[in-house]
Amino acid sequence: MSLRQTLLSARAAGKSAFIPFVMAGDPDMKACEDIILALQNAGADALELGVPFSDPVADGVTVQRSAERALAAGATLQGVLEMLKRLRGRGLKMPVCLFTYLNPVYRMGYENFAKAASGAGADGALIVDLPPEEASAYCAAMRAEKLETVFLCSPTTSDARLKMIDEASTGFVYYVAREGVTGTRAALPQKLQDRLDSLKKSLTAPVAVGFGISTPEHVRQLSGKIDGIVVGSALVKVVAENAGNAAEAVGKEVRRLIA
DSSP states (O other): OOHHHHHHHHHHTTOOEEEEEEETTSSOHHHHHHHHHHHHHTTOSOEEEEOOOSOOTTOOHHHHHHHHHHHHTTOOHHHHHHHHHHHHHTTOOSOEEEEEOHHHHHHHOHHHHHHHHHHHTOOEEEETTOOGGGOHHHHHHHHHTTOEEEEEEOTTOOHHHHHHHHHHOSSOEEEESSSSOOOOOSSOOTTHHHHHHHHHHHOSSOEEEESSOOSHHHHHHHTTTSSEEEEOHHHHHHHHHOTTSHHHHHHHHHHHHHO
């Protein structure tokens, strides 16, 4: 099932798809493979797979440090794709959205990236720092390989730009719940639900929400009210704190969040 279909199916069932984020290669490739399979076994509906980058400007300290650990362990974009291909061979069934910055994709080349991502078993990608206004060549390369595109919108996105983001997003639109970088937060923004209701009515693409969603209570508040819920920093923190048994610990935390 594609990313788009996964979120639309959740909507039709009155639920929200649960989408965990993990940094590829943290703490190393082998351990990360086990973590990802544990996420699937715990009931995750799709995966946001981070590609480590040396200057992750949209990420808070927790995710930045996970990227540093992955890079120190030798992770590269090519290595991440090879890992994903191995995971498909090991039984990974859920759709995968690559979460990356533009630099490594641009260096590889849009067409080469799309072909390699498709061959590895990716379903789509979100390039954090590539706006839709500058993404025509990238979108064309992704369409040619039948890969889905995901673009970001935020609390400050204008209606005119939102329309452009919607048209460019063949997978889903990722709504950034708050301004600033990724990271855990104590409470969700007060007007978040009103904004999500408006987005669901105005967009043709399904919508997932992330940035700052980190507790079972956050998930409970949003469940069934938006198509997808992304939890990242809270899970990356679990990996960092449980180096010896990260897969088991992350699986336990995902079950707690989904429940």
